[in-house]
Amino acid sequence: MKQLVTFLFSVFFVCQIASAQDVISGTVMNAANDVPLENVHIVNLNQVKGSTSEEDGSFKLQATANDTLYFTYLGFKSIKVRVTNDWLKYGNVKVKMTEVGIALEEVTVSDVKLTGYLEIDAKNIPIYENKRYSISGLNIGYEAGGSSPNAFNKVIGSIFNPADALNNLFSRRERQMRKLRQMKEDESIRDLLGSKYNRETLSAMLQLSKAEIEEVLSRCNYSEDFVKTATDLQILDAISGCWEEYKLLQRNKN
Template structure:
């Protein structure tokens, strides 16, 4: 009887591992003409794993039932697809993405008059400074400069109350923040975020709104200029660094 119970436990445990390690496959296509799409980024939002489709549009990724896959490709509308039992049972599924028009943002060109003399022109060209102030034990750094005139005040505020400023925000988002390390360790996800500036992928992966992401960065004293111009990967690293510092402060406080 004892051996039978052990055998049943082993079978159940093996089945659980096999289920957790299911690999599903599919093909990404253009919805307009069924042409295969190469280099589409596929991210499992639940397991925080990523992959890229090959020249035939084919991809494979670890997933289980009810996981959500996120597909993103330049020039196409990003989509989320839920993994179903039928997908696991019947194998390859065709995922079709819709092409979208790309509207270029208006660019304002400032009039800078150049004389041809380097010493004079160098003084006329505007320079935007974003300085970093590093305070040991509080954060990896704080930004200040013309584009963030309140940054210094944020530093002073963090000195007097470093933990409480982020406590309410991070305590609500602890589950999302725990994904950060997995996101940073996956090369496919890092490559994807390094090419993105619109925060769309970050909001999907962290299940946070763009406003919440910007609030985190503001609380961590990153300048508006950094928030506006950084890649999604740089934003990820900034949030991750702030989260690690927050956890350290909480441990010291306790």
């Protein structure tokens, strides 16, 4: 009995050590002056866990050896850092981020000249709409974009051959697509994606290029306007919905 209690205590002690090693700590700093950076978003791309740095730049995050952490902060170059055994063993590591210059492109604004006649001016002012078609028998809608002349044809084409249109994209990324639900459930990741529009973090987590993300959404009949203006969180939800529909179609097909 005494030996059993000793054995159980040893197992418990080992488990406690192992679990403690699963949480790493570090400090995020500005590479130029070593000033701590607050509210830096850190995402474990392997375990789909997120965190943010404190006022003193410190952070804690669940991770194991060889996991990749993705650091992103407005005005700084995003970086990936590999978790090493030394990091797990010795604790706090300083992660330094490099500030980047932002060059604003020249934008030309074209004025709409009004004549004062309502019938004429109404035709000259551009109106952009994003329409979503609802088809009887389907519990989902299909967004077809503004005044595209082939909008309805795109909808019909996607219904008759939706699985084949997405198969090449999703079949090669099935492992990454399985992370979608985890990403949606992690509050830190949702907060991060809800404030971003550049698709960088989303691309890193899903291992999809920006072009592939746009292609997925296009295949799922989201308008070009939505793709350009939606937050990364909205894009995540759209891809997740598309993935769930794709899986259902594949099951029915098989």
